[in-house]
Amino acid sequence: MPLHNHLKEMRARLGVNQQEMGKLVGTSRQTISQIERGDYSPSVTLALKIAKVCGVSVENIFEYEEDTE
Amino acid sequence: MKQKERKLAVQFVIICLLLCAIGFCVGKGIKYVDWDVLMQSVPREMIGAVLTGLYALFTASSAAVMAISCGKLKRMVSGWNGEDEEEIQHIEQKLNFPMAASSVIMIFNYFLFSCSCYYLLPETWIYGLLPCVFSIINMIVFTITIQKTVTLEKQLNPEKQGSPLSIRFRKEWMDSCDEMEKVLVWRSGYAGYVAGNSACLVMWTLSFLGQFIFHTGILPAFCVCTIWLIMTIASMRESIRLT
Numbered sequence: 032m033p034l035h036n037h038l039k040e041m042r043a044r045l046g047v048n049q050q051e052m053g054k055l056v057g058t059s060r061q062t063i064s065q066i067e068r069g070d071y072s073p074s075v076t077l078a079l080k081i082a083k084v085c086g087v088s089v090e091n092i093f094e095y096e097e098d099t100e
Numbered sequence: 101m102k103q104k105e106r107k108l109a110v111q112f113v114i115i116c117l118l119l120c121a122i123g124f125c126v127g128k129g130i131k132y133v134d135w136d137v138l139m140q141s142v143p144r145e146m147i148g149a150v151l152t153g154l155y156a157l158f159t160a161s162s163a164a165v166m167a168i169s170c171g172k173l174k175r176m177v178s179g180w181n182g183e184d185e186e187e188i189q190h191i192e193q194k195l196n197f198p199m200a201a202s203s204v205i206m207i208f209n210y211f212l213f214s215c216s217c218y219y220l221l222p223e224t225w226i227y228g229l230l231p232c233v234f235s236i237i238n239m240i241v242f243t244i245t246i247q248k249t250v251t252l253e254k255q256l257n258p259e260k261q262g263s264p265l266s267i268r269f270r271k272e273w274m275d276s277c278d279e280m281e282k283v284l285v286w287r288s289g290y291a292g293y294v295a296g297n298s299a300c301l302v303m304w305t306l307s308f309l310g311q312f313i314f315h316t317g318i319l320p321a322f323c324v325c326t327i328w329l330i331m332t333i334a335s336m337r338e339s340i341r342l343t
Contacts, residue, residue: 062279071280
């Protein structure tokens with residue numbers, strides 16, 4: 032999936048762990064962990080919620096990169 | 101595009117011809133196998149004793165493995181400081197083992213129960229009780245394992261809802277899952293459906309051959325086709341509903 036993210040850095044800036052971040056955006060700790068590892072691309076709704084909690088725009092957290100292959 | 105389709109069609113025809121050839125050879129070979137004569141050479145009591153011994157061994161080892169696994173996981177969960185993200189990842193991966201293993205144990209339990217009863221029950225009622233005892237032990241082990249695993253999972257993820265003892269457990273658990281977890285469940289379900297379809301085809305072939313080699317009648321084929329039909333209808337119905 033060519034969707035890179037800076038969620039870990041954003042979370043560190045907020046000073047919360049995955050469990051707390053999950054609670055803030057209304058999702059589970061596993062989902063936050065999977066997104067950070069790049070194993071799961073969140074829905075638009077969840078991406079917007081994460082951006083809102085971090086106080087930045089979605090593009091600042093999620094980056095879409097064209098597959099060069 | 102047309103060339104590619106032609107190539108695929110040729111591949112398909114070759115596979116069909118190969119399967120027909122295998123079917124022809126198996127069909128020809130069947131008449132040389134007399135399973136009844138083969139089975140009569142082994143005393144029924146011996147088969148029953150071996151199966152019951154296996155069942156006892158299986159029951160004891162599955163109970164031991166589940167107890168050790170749950171105890172180890174309980175210590176790991178209690179030892180988690182609530183911060184280490186690598187550790188919780190590791191614990192959650194380990195939690196999958198008792199969940200998967202307990203389901204596999206139950207399936208083997210049903211199979212061994214059927215086999216043991218078939219060979220033991222008509223002989224002596226006291227020995228016939230043994231499969232019932234082993235089956236009850238396995239069911240208790242299964243229930244305790246699921247209960248303990250769900251409790252540990254809920255300890256790690258407090259948002260999870262539902263008790264395995266409740267008849268609404270599946271719904272309550274799914275309702276407490278978020279979008280990513282639901283995607284995982286659907287993906288796993290699809291993988292299970294694909295594997296089930298292939299398994300049904302293989303099992304139907306075996307049950308068809310079994311009619312002639314083991315004289316099993318049409319019941320095995322009927323059972324396999326019923327499962328196959330239910331899987332297909334359930335999947336199609338949900339697909340139509342969602343689209």
